[in-house]
Amino acid sequence: MEDDIIYRKLRLILIGFGVIGQSLTKLLLSKSADLYNIYGIKPRIVACIDNKGAAISSSGLDLERLLNIKKSKGTVARYSDKKVAMNSLEIIENTEAEIVLELTPTNLENAEPGLSHLISAMRSGKHIITANKGPLSLALPSLLELADYNGIMFRFSGTVGGGTPILEYAKHCLKGDRIISFRGILNGTTNYILSKMETGLDFKQALSDAQKNGYAEAKPSLDVDGYDAAAKLVIMANWIMGMKVTMKNVNMFGISKITLDDINKAKNKKCAIKLIASCENKVLEVKPIEIDINDPICVDGTLNAVKFTLEHAGEQTIIGKGAGGIETASAVLRDMIEIRDNIINKI
Amino acid sequence: MEDDIIYRKLRLILIGFGVIGQSLTKLLLSKSADLYNIYGIKPRIVACIDNKGAAISSSGLDLERLLNIKKSKGTVARYSDKKVAMNSLEIIENTEAEIVLELTPTNLENAEPGLSHLISAMRSGKHIITANKGPLSLALPSLLELADYNGIMFRFSGTVGGGTPILEYAKHCLKGDRIISFRGILNGTTNYILSKMETGLDFKQALSDAQKNGYAEAKPSLDVDGYDAAAKLVIMANWIMGMKVTMKNVNMFGISKITLDDINKAKNKKCAIKLIASCENKVLEVKPIEIDINDPICVDGTLNAVKFTLEHAGEQTIIGKGAGGIETASAVLRDMIEIRDNIINKI
Incomplete structure (x- = not known):
């Protein structure tokens, strides 16, 4: 008792x-x-x-x-x-x-x-x-x-x-090793939009589709301009890497200027454009870049994916749903x- | 002191x-x-x-x-x-x-x-x-x-x-939730061979390539017949799912009978053949099956990948190198x- x-x-x-x-x-x-x-x-x-x-x-x-x-x-x-x-x-x-x-x-x-x-x-x-x-x-x-x-x-x-237990993974599952850097897709909305653009919709059409399906807000800036991904990046950098940083330390670029032409150019190189948040050499960045379609972080739809590069165990990726009540x-x-x-x- | x-x-x-x-x-x-x-x-x-x-x-x-x-x-x-x-x-x-x-x-x-x-x-x-x-x-x-x-x-x-901390992930990172089932690629050698077959080599050629590169043994049965994946599946089922099982509880099929024709048929369906170890409805199986190329566990080369299906948090996948000193x-x-x-x- x-x-x-x-x-x-x-x-x-x-x-x-x-x-x-x-x-x-x-x-x-x-x-x-x-x-x-x-x-x-x-x-x-x-x-x-x-x-x-x-x-x-x-x-x-x-x-x-x-x-x-x-x-x-x-x-x-x-x-x-x-x-x-x-x-x-x-x-x-x-x-x-x-x-x-x-x-x-x-x-x-x-x-x-x-x-x-x-x-x-x-x-x-x-x-x-x-x-x-x-x-x-x-x-x-x-x-x-x-x-x-x-x-x-x-x-x-x-x-x-x-x-998806990204923070716990980094903190509890990698003891004895050292995370050198990490990068990944931290925002499901922009990933949905970019995935839709792969099927031929332009940015506006894809955004409107995301809004219809409840994946994007009426005012989508928080997602499409990179703020949401940057906020998560800041949290990871503090918690996982011990960096003392806030939003102002992130170089941030959104996806609103990505064209179908950009998407197709990437496709020809067997790549896809993804909004990647990265912490490499202590530099924090959120930016749309070309990712090899065979890279484990190259996931579609609203999925999130993070790849950690470790000193001894090499690269490890976690993939899962990034939102939901x-x-x-x-x-x-x-x-x-x-x-x-x-x-x-x-x- | x-x-x-x-x-x-x-x-x-x-x-x-x-x-x-x-x-x-x-x-x-x-x-x-x-x-x-x-x-x-x-x-x-x-x-x-x-x-x-x-x-x-x-x-x-x-x-x-x-x-x-x-x-x-x-x-x-x-x-x-x-x-x-x-x-x-x-x-x-x-x-x-x-x-x-x-x-x-x-x-x-x-x-x-x-x-x-x-x-x-x-x-x-x-x-x-x-x-x-x-x-x-x-x-x-x-x-x-x-x-x-x-x-x-x-x-x-x-x-x-x-x-790659697959066992710790399941045990420490998913507290409060419940793993319903899991499936994945647990053997890097067979995944390398199957990935090589995607490029047009037949099974024997791909095996010989794997042996040349040090990924397969001279006697490759342990890998290609599924024993190694089955052993790992048994360990996961005991540790993660609390099942009391050994090798004899696994339905096991290897990859030695996979033909280029099988590979191409899968490719036409936007799939790839992978040796999948699965624990679903308490049934343990190691078997080559067709996996959608957009599925996060559809990784190439010697990588390993496991997808957990959780009661609340949905599907989560971990990907990493499955071997190495x-x-x-x-x-x-x-x-x-x-x-x-x-x-x-x-x-």
Whole structure:
């Protein structure tokens, strides 16, 4: 019983209840038996915040009810009749919890409100898991220092590769070896557009196709101009290579000027044009370049692919879906299990 | 100082001093500063055994001298003037060490001498790292039980994928998710032969080319008839899927009957014939089949590739070199760091 109290208590503050937050909640529901039996955890969401308000319960919110309320009323604020008076920063600071999950949408301009959420969580000594690229791409070096200073664990697997464990792979699977450089396709939208252009559509047609299929936003600049890939590159460079860099350190070129003529010229050389993010000789770059069609990173559609070059084991490539609600939620869950394992090892 | 004694002591018994054993020794030499500074270990080889004899030193053998003696005299037995009187099993049982490295060549018929080495090591309470597929493919379920019974750690990353961390990926990077099935190319030799056939060589010509380039043995049956891929499949099924299986549970078909006509028929369907090892619905199979050329596992040359299908995160593929002395040695080193981390966590 005491075991239960010490080891299994995992109280979560969930901030952001969009696709990823809701997918995570569904995962916690559907996998609760596995989480307890295999990993020994019983996570409870003690506070859930969306852009219209919050729901709070120190004994844990009812997850089915939370999902239903969000669906029927549009906000978790309607979970209880009594309105929660605190704002999100006050909730983070004043609610007892082990982990803050920051899952609000990425904002690459000023990183808010995510950045303030992260800083509040760190200051109040709570571990953090985020899938929000904004704060990381603009301030990861400082955030890592702040996390270290406050003695908290800070994880963000879901920011790169969706559910594909690119960050963990580099950190956990390559011990004893050394990553010299890496390059790859980190943005599924532009890869979809470029793959469509291979079939004869021009850039505008391919973009419009991507928009119709829900792969591109109405304002597609974040993807097609390279910002999203650059943000992920920055995260990888900090976490994997120990570089202290932000978005301004990336040489960035988008794909909007790629023509069918460029595509066909590449094809004649048995190549395809791909938007490649690379970290080579400490230089960070996002740029459309010709890739040999036999290169393992030359994948089609919305796939992501990263190739690591190692000192001893040579080149290794990981390929997987780079986005998706349930996929990204699975990365958040993985981070949660890792943090909990580390908490136990420290006891 | 006491820290040094408790944490850093890592005495190794190295059995088998061929390409992998020598590559590992070179790695220990070249990376000794990193191993101490980054991972906090100072490995010492206290016994080294090859097929003609042994060298022993409780304070640690001089690694440069060991490599030179092997090169100039053909056996480590000449390391000292005094011949070591014990045989390999006696050395394993009577030498104080934390880890036994079993790196003798794979024997898929009766798994010896590797199997006896492993059993001796387990009985004498030593942790084990091996790159030898023989004992694992024939008796992994029993060996895992025996390891558990004796409370020792048993690792074999180098048996699958060379330096590509396929086993670790499945075990460490996919926590919280569930692997439903996997399939891939686990043998580089047959993949090289099939890739050569794509260029117009028939099977015999492609095999002869592979032999000339050192990718295939004079007696190529182990590779071309599927035994090597089947052995790796068995190891993955036990370790990743928790199945209790050995070689006899694999439906195995080789590539020696593949004709240029088969290759061309596949090509017309935008496919390539690959020797695919698969674990699907608990059925284990090694068989040449047609793979879509856009499938991420459709890699060329001596590369290996494995695709995992996950419950939540979809399909994920890892690609890398599947063999090589230094690559496999890097996997052995990775296992060593993991075992040492676990020893410390248990203190």
